[in-house]
Amino acid sequence: MPAKIYTEKDASLAPLKGKTCAVIGFGSQGHAHALNLKESGVNVIIGLYAGSKSRKVAEEKGFKVYDTAEAVKLGDVIFVAVPDTKIGGVYEKDIAPNLVKGKTLLFSHGFAIHYKTVVPPADVNVIMVAPKGPGHIVRRQYTEGKGVPGLIAIYQDPSKKSKQIALAWAHGVGCTRGGVLQTSFQEETETDLFGEQTVLCGGTSALVQAGFEVLVEAGYAPEMAYFECLHELKLIVDLMNESGIAGMRFSISETAKWGDVKVGPKIIDASVKKRMKAALKEIQNGKFAKEWIKETETGYKTFNQLLKDGEKHPIEKTGARLRSLMPWIKKRDFKGGQQASYE
């Protein structure tokens, strides 16, 4: 039996009417939910720590910004939009002391609840609204009248109104335009971590860099390798996004189709699936989460080094030059931090 997909006709903003929605954090997801909800007519305030560089941006976007603890006190629904491994600390310091009966705690990823860095009191609703897409695209698609599909989950529901609140939030950020599926905190956490590590960000970055390196090491121009392995990837995935893998194959050449079905499975073969299963196991048994929490406790030492190494990959310099020749590709100003958006 196919899973129920909630769309705009199944949702209403009514559960949020007259409510104060406190978004804690104004980064990738935080800024998107806050702006989309506000434009949907919902009353939104922002909670940030005293020295946050996001304060200025949030105020410039017209939001009332409070210290985190104050925002929690004022909020009826509190969206914890801070980095996953920081959530535990923010919760203990600023959220738990102000989380009184009847409030709703909302997450857009299940990490903190599933791996128990947050153990909420039984008398508050705990829900999730997880757009299945990066925050900047959640915002962009909303402004274009589209919507990133999303997941909702209910962890605890003393009010017996949590599902309506979750659907209202999903509606307010535009997810019901793309379709909303109900899941659990465990399922969202495990599938999201798996996808971002092995298929999306992790798998794709590694695949693209490997393809670029093979071509450049074989003597082909880096520009050629960039166009082939990164720029055109979006065009191919756009076709998949519109009409599936078979639909994408409709648009590519016979020769490309033959290479696709004949050589593709030799590249992503059973050994890749074996490694994917191993990654899933480490997510399911908590090993990944433990290592990630430990990494943040060391001040992101290895993480920052790996990010720096990635920034130095030759594909970045080649790509920046080629993208600058395409005026329709909007340059992003990252100086503002994670909430850097296109607006």
Ligand SMILES: NC(=O)C1=CN([C@@H]2O[C@H](COP(=O)(O)OP(=O)(O)OC[C@H]3O[C@@H](n4cnc5c(N)ncnc54)[C@H](OP(=O)(O)O)[C@@H]3O)[C@@H](O)[C@H]2O)C=CC1
């Ligand atoms: N990025 C994405 O697209 C997605 C993220 N998620 C989930 O959304 C949640 C938020 O992640 P994401 O949006 O990426 O986070 P970002 O890193 O983009 O933004 C974090 C925000 O939290 C702020 N912050 C940090 N500490 C505090 C604090 N003590 N009090 C208040 N605000 C604080 C930061 O302020 P400052 O700018 O000053 O550092 C920043 O504005 C996570 O649970 C993540 O898993 C889910 C789906 C997709």
Ligand SMILES: CC(=O)[C@](C)(O)C(=O)O
């Ligand atoms: C965009 C998204 O959902 C990711 C990749 O899982 C994330 O940024 O956490």
